[in-house]
Amino acid sequence: xxxxxxxxxxxxxxxxxxxxxxxxxxxxxxxxxxxxxxxxxxxxxxxxxxxxxxxxxxxxxxxxxxxxxxxxxxxxxxxxxxxxxxxxxxxxxxxxxxxxxxxxxxxxxxxxxxxxxxxxxxxxxxxxxxxxxxxxxxxxxxxxxxxxxxxxxxxxxxxxxxxxxxxxxxxxxxxxxxxxxxxxxxxxxxxxxxxxxxxxxxxxxxxxxxxxxxxxxxxxxxxxxxxxxxxxxxxxxxxxxxxxxxxxxxxxxxxxxxxxxxxxxxxxxxxxxxxxxxxxxxxxxxxxxxxxxxxxxxxxxxxxxxxxxxxxxxxxxxxxxxxxxxxxxxxxx
Amino acid sequence: xxxxxxxxxxxxxxxxxxxxxxxxxxxxxxxxxxxxxxxxxxxxxxxxxxxxxxxxxxxxxxxxxxxxxxxxxxxxxxxxxxxxxxxxxxxxxxxxxxxxxxxxxxxxxxxxxxxxxxxxxxxxxxxxxxxxxxxxxxxxxxxxxxxxxxxxxxxxxxxxxxxxxxxxxxxxxxxxxxxxxxxxxxxxxxxxxxxxxxxxxxxxxxxxxxxxxxxxxxxxxxxxxxxxxxxxxxxxxxxxxxxxxxxxxxxxxxxxxxxxxxxxxxxxxxxxxxxxxxxxxxxxxxxxxxxxxxxxxxxxxxxxxxxxxxxxxxxxxxxxxxxxxxxxxxxxxxxxxxxxxxxxxxxxxxxxxxxxxxxxxxxxxxxxxxxxxxxxxxxxxxxxxxxxxxxxxxxxxxxxxxxxxxxxxxxxxxxxxxxxxxxxxxxxxxxxxxxxxxxxxxxxxxxxxxxxxxxxxxxxxxxxxxxxxxxxxxxxxxxxxxxxxxxxxxxxxxxxxxxxxxxxxxxxxxxxxxx
Numbered sequence: 001x002x003x004x005x006x007x008x009x010x011x012x013x014x015x016x017x018x019x020x021x022x023x024x025x026x027x028x029x030x031x032x033x034x035x036x037x038x039x040x041x042x043x044x045x046x047x048x049x050x051x052x053x054x055x056x057x058x059x060x061x062x063x064x065x066x067x068x069x070x071x072x073x074x075x076x077x078x079x080x081x082x083x084x085x086x087x088x089x090x091x092x093x094x095x096x097x098x099x100x101x102x103x104x105x106x107x108x109x110x111x112x113x114x115x116x117x118x119x120x121x122x123x124x125x126x127x128x129x130x131x132x133x134x135x136x137x138x139x140x141x142x143x144x145x146x147x148x149x150x151x152x153x154x155x156x157x158x159x160x161x162x163x164x165x166x167x168x169x170x171x172x173x174x175x176x177x178x179x180x181x182x183x184x185x186x187x188x189x190x191x192x193x194x195x196x197x198x199x200x201x202x203x204x205x206x207x208x209x210x211x212x213x214x215x216x217x218x219x220x221x222x223x224x225x226x227x228x229x230x231x232x233x234x235x236x237x238x239x240x241x242x243x244x245x246x247x248x249x250x251x252x253x254x255x256x257x258x259x260x261x262x263x264x265x266x267x268x269x270x271x272x273x274x275x276x277x278x279x280x281x282x283x284x285x286x287x288x289x290x291x292x293x294x295x296x297x298x299x300x301x302x303x304x305x306x307x308x309x310x311x312x313x314x315x316x317x318x319x320x321x322x323x324x325x326x327x328x329x330x331x332x333x
Numbered sequence: 334x335x336x337x338x339x340x341x342x343x344x345x346x347x348x349x350x351x352x353x354x355x356x357x358x359x360x361x362x363x364x365x366x367x368x369x370x371x372x373x374x375x376x377x378x379x380x381x382x383x384x385x386x387x388x389x390x391x392x393x394x395x396x397x398x399x400x401x402x403x404x405x406x407x408x409x410x411x412x413x414x415x416x417x418x419x420x421x422x423x424x425x426x427x428x429x430x431x432x433x434x435x436x437x438x439x440x441x442x443x444x445x446x447x448x449x450x451x452x453x454x455x456x457x458x459x460x461x462x463x464x465x466x467x468x469x470x471x472x473x474x475x476x477x478x479x480x481x482x483x484x485x486x487x488x489x490x491x492x493x494x495x496x497x498x499x500x501x502x503x504x505x506x507x508x509x510x511x512x513x514x515x516x517x518x519x520x521x522x523x524x525x526x527x528x529x530x531x532x533x534x535x536x537x538x539x540x541x542x543x544x545x546x547x548x549x550x551x552x553x554x555x556x557x558x559x560x561x562x563x564x565x566x567x568x569x570x571x572x573x574x575x576x577x578x579x580x581x582x583x584x585x586x587x588x589x590x591x592x593x594x595x596x597x598x599x600x601x602x603x604x605x606x607x608x609x610x611x612x613x614x615x616x617x618x619x620x621x622x623x624x625x626x627x628x629x630x631x632x633x634x635x636x637x638x639x640x641x642x643x644x645x646x647x648x649x650x651x652x653x654x655x656x657x658x659x660x661x662x663x664x665x666x667x668x669x670x671x672x673x674x675x676x677x678x679x680x681x682x683x684x685x686x687x688x689x690x691x692x693x694x695x696x697x698x699x700x701x702x703x704x705x706x707x708x709x710x711x712x713x714x715x716x717x718x719x720x721x722x723x724x725x726x727x728x729x730x731x732x733x734x735x736x737x738x739x740x741x742x743x744x745x746x747x748x749x750x751x752x753x754x755x756x757x758x759x760x761x762x763x764x765x766x767x768x769x770x771x772x773x774x775x776x777x778x779x780x781x782x783x784x785x786x787x788x789x790x791x792x793x794x795x796x797x798x799x800x801x802x803x804x805x806x807x808x809x810x811x812x813x814x815x816x817x818x819x820x821x822x823x824x825x826x827x828x829x830x831x832x833x834x835x836x837x838x839x840x841x842x843x844x845x846x847x848x
Contacts, residue, residue, distance in 0.1 A: 002426070002763055004749030005669040005697045006347055006501070010711070010756040012704055066702060112705040112757075219710060268709040273721065317724075324741050325342070325580065325718040326592025 012111075015217055016071030022212045023078055023263065026204035030086070033140050033197035037148030038086040041093050042078055044152075048097035049077035056106040072111050076100050079119035082259060083303070084126065085137045087151040092130060096122040116310045117270045120303040127298065135299075137166045139189075140197020167195030167254040168299040171246055180243040185250075194253030202258040209262025218266040221278035226261045227252060228279075229286020237294070251290065260285070260302045270310050277313075277320040284309040339588040341581045343717040344573040345750045347501050347670070349540055354629050354637035355504040359512055361641045362628075362654060364438055368410050368645030369421050369681040370396070371433040375470045375478045377403030382434055388415045391445040393622050396434055399465055405478050406468045408622040410643035413438040421679075424648065424666050424686060428676030436645065447620030452523045460527060460617070467616035468623040468684075472608030473579075474667065476685040479609055483527045487598040492530035493586055494521050496537040496544060496607045497570060497577030500668025503688040505627040506607050508639040510537065510544035514551035517607050518565065520614030522555075525563050528603055532564035534586045535607075538572040545569050574670060575748045579604045581717055593718075593744040608687075628682060630655045632665070632690035642682045648689055649678040657691050665690040669697060670749045704757040712751035712761060718744050722751035722761050729768035734775065737768045745769075 030038045053073040057064045080096050103125075104118035105111065127134045138148065165173065167189055174184035184190075193199045212218045231248035238245045251257060256264070265271055265282045272281035285305040292301020373379045380397030381404075390396055390409040397407035416437045420430040450463050465480040473495055494517070498506040510517060521533050535552075537545050545567055552565045570576055570585050580591045582604060589600045597604055605613075608626065615621045624644055628651065631637035635656030642651060652664065665672045667688055674692075712722035720741055728736035745765050752761040 001663070001674055001699070002760070002766075003667075003669070003671050003673060003747075004753050004762065005665060005672065005674075005692065006753065007698075007700055007758065008345070008347070008754050010754060011701070011758070012707060012756050015707075015709065015756055063702075066704065070704065072707075110705060112707045269707050273708055273710050273713070273723070321721065321740070322719055324593075324720055324744050325584075326590040326595070327719075328590070 012070045012072065016075050018215055018217050019075050019212065019263065020071065020078060022208035022217075023082070023205075025207045026082070026201055026259065029201045029204035030082075033200050034086060034138055035148050036145045037138075037152055038081065040149065040152055041081040041084065041086055041088070044090050044093045045077040045081040045097045046074055048094045049073040049080075049101050052098055052101040053106075056102055057110075060106070060110070062110065067111065070111065073101055073105075076105065076118045079259075079263060080122050083119055083123045083256060085134060087136060087138050087148055088126075088130075088133055090152050092126060092133060093152075096126050099125050112269055114269060115313070117264060117267050117306050120264065120306045120310075123303045124307060127303070135169070137169075140191075140195070165189055166299065167198065167250070168293060170195075171250070171254075172293070172299050175244065181246050182243070185246070193249055194255075199253045202253050205258035205262055209258070212262060212266070218262065219268075219278055221275060222266045222271055222282045223261040225279040225282030226265045226286045229283030230257060230290050231286070232283075233287050233290040245294065251293070255293070255300045256302050257289075260289070260306070264302070264306055270306075270313065272313050272316045272320070274317055274320040274322055276322075277316040280316050280320065281309050281313060284312065337588075338568070338570060339585055341576070341584045341717050342719050343715045343750060344575065344581075345715055345753055346573055347753065349572070350502045350631075351504050351507065351540065353502070354631040354639060355507050355541075357504075357508075357636075357638040359508050359627055359639045359641050362643070362646060362651060364411060364440065364442065364643065365646050365650050366438060367416075367647075368413075368436045368438065368643060369433045369647065370407055370410065370436060370645040371421070371423055371431055371681065371683060372397055372407065373431055374407055374468065374476065374644075374684045375403065375405040376476045377478050377481060378405070379432075380404055380407045380468075382418055382432075384415045384418075384434065386415055386417060389413070390415060390436065391443050393445040393447070393624060395466070395622070396436075403478055403481060404465075405470055405480070406466050406622065407434075407644075408468060408624050409436055410624040410645050411436065411438045412441050412443040421681070422677045424675060424680040424683060426673040426676070428680075433645075433681070449620040450617050452526055452617055457527060460523070463617060464613065466622075467612075469609065469612050469616055470623075470684050471606055472612060472626060472684060472687070473577075473606035474671075474685050474687060476683075479605070479613070482598075482603065482605075483524055485528075485596075485598050487528070487603075488601060489528040489530045489598060489603050490532070490601040491587060491603075492521060492525050492528065492533045493583055493597075493602055493604040494533060494535040494607055494610055495577060495579065495582055495604055496535055496541075496548070497582055498541070499538060499572070499574045499577035500670050500672075500688075501574075502631050502690055503629050503668050504631070505629045505639055505687050507541045507544050508629075509607055509611060509627050510541070511547045513611055514547040515555070516614040516618075517548070517610045518551050518555050519618060520610035520612065521565075521605070522563060523613050523617055524603075524605060524610060530603065531562065532566065535565070535567045536570050536576075536582050536586050537567065538576060539569040540572040574750070575717055575746075578717065578746060578748060580746075593741070623684060626682070626684060626686065628686055629688040630691075631688065633658045633661045633693040633696055634691050642686075644683060645681045647679055647681055648675065648686075651682065651689060652678065652691060655691075658693070660693040660695060661691040662694060663692050665692050665697075670753070671747065700760065701758045703759050706757055706759060709756060711754045711756060715750040715754045717748060717750060718746060720745060722765075725768070726759060726761055726764050729764040732768075732771070734768060734772050738772065742768055742772070 053068050077097055080100050100118035100122035104121035105114050108114040170189040191199050231252050234248040234251040238247050265285050272278050288305030289302040292304050378401045381400045382397050384396045392412045394409045395406050396409050399406050413436050417435040421433045422428050423431050461480045461484045469479040470476040496510050548567045575581050583597055583602050584590050591597045612623050625641050628642045629639050630651055664675045666675050706723055708723050724740045725742050747762050749762050
């Protein structure tokens, strides 16, 4: 055995389960504001992901117990479930989880090897394949678990009574019909910061993110870069034309912004690794998300931002290598 | 003056485990019946034996002369008889044997007459020669010959004395500073005399308050002695591994970052371990060559302690002294961060052996199975050099050695911080050692190949040249022959003409026809 002969008690499993723990406040707010249907979706995604992970590892003749036990498949599953609308039929969640684990993760060689964020690949595949279902979000306040259950398991798509436009959707449609931002915000879909009810979920993710930061599980540059990229771009245009562009607060509190800031762009495997690179990567995601939200064909653009920036990661890393010991001073002299 | 401290990036704070042995005063280890003194005791050269089997030697007597400029002398650690000169297993990860002088002690410990050398009245050359002849090498572990380092013609401003002792478990420097502060200081001042430094900074990790107090008291006392011109400061530094790495300590104390491939001397700083300073003092002020060192014996033992051990003492006898507890499955030399597992306990203590740790699975649990890297960057955060260890890992694993070079693999000091923190339990340092040796081997191969090509080309050129020369020689000879023939013809003609003229003197006015 060679040096070092001692090791800090740390493990991938500990990291992953801390991330799961940090998702709990957001999920609790979800149950409180939208309904318990999300719990069923989380369960479906988790079961699918764990089964797929086990099967693929067996097929690949890799150690099963240690890799399934590391919790990474569960993190992916939970992020997939939280990214999808919580009343999608069960089979859509199953397909999404399969795409994330088998397609986006194991086809590239398993944990640590995938260049693209698995949850975002699954989300993008679903929004392209099932645009109608993927746009059906439940409205806040209608916490009717029975109806949600029926939608998820029964496949009934009689949804008019319970869905409502999301904040991003309502804003987009409103702006397209030349309404002003303030008038749109006055409608019932909006609460104090973002979508009515959804802003509490965002607050839950923020809380969990703060926990991850204090535990040093995530690198602070990633959420900071994302918030600066999305919020900064939004602030710039809002300052120029507040009636046509919603405020940075609206952007950060709506859609998946907080989930992305602390749980998606912070994925170590697919984000940039250098200090400067992390800022550039995350800011890029935020800027692309803002562009897609403001001018694109989809109401939410974070997933596209993440995947596009994933492509750039090797290039960003290569060009932002930090100076090594003694190098800075040498170049100075 | 209040010393401003600098930070180095990264580093870790492992459990110190100094308490186990730090309270135990230095005690002389008992004289073993047989000592095995290796001829290689410095990183830059060996010694050449000057004794033969059967010779009686005195304690401190030179038994091996320095070979080459980088060699350092070795001495008899005790009085007795040379019984063998042969190959013995050494304290090295490979366990390879190397040439050593075996000494059977007579138990009398009779010293050779010491010849102190007063630094104030000796020339620089004399002092350097004495340091080399006393066998002094860096005692922090690198065993670099001290006369080479201190003999460099560099403008040195600051002498750093390394009392950081940042590796867990080791306490030999701590005890040395507590008990022999005055000698350390005297040695440091001699070193200043040699390199011309104007100030001495003694860096000690703040988890050793007794050592700091002892050194401070010694510095105050010696200042009262009225030494002119040299400023001595004892600087407590934050305990953070690897603060005792030479370049890290220089960074912390002076703010200077000495890059890989450069030496501190280029930046006006030189750094010596407290043990080295102590040895310099013993060699000059007392005329005692380096025949012993302080060794911490700790870990899974009944009585951890610090011993003054004669070089050549077998490690097993040292362990026996401390009572190895059951459950010990291997023995480490050095600290747990950079030390290595001893392949054999018969190996002798040498100048670089600072610590022996009896390791048990309870104290040093075997590493959990290696998992996949998730690029979490914890290793980059811990690296004191500011490297991206996970990039080096990916490159080494895939044998992309050019990439490994681009990510500065040779800047890696193998301190082990990255592997210590890795949540995937990847033995990162092993990967880097592998890549380094592969790159070195490849470079050697390339060098050999290019040398062979150069040889072949020069042979071709030589053959070509010889051919041309031969042709030229032949041509010259032909020309000569032709010329001499022509000259011969001319002579014959002239003779004939002369004869003709002689036969008809009346025609003498008319020139002969030039044929």
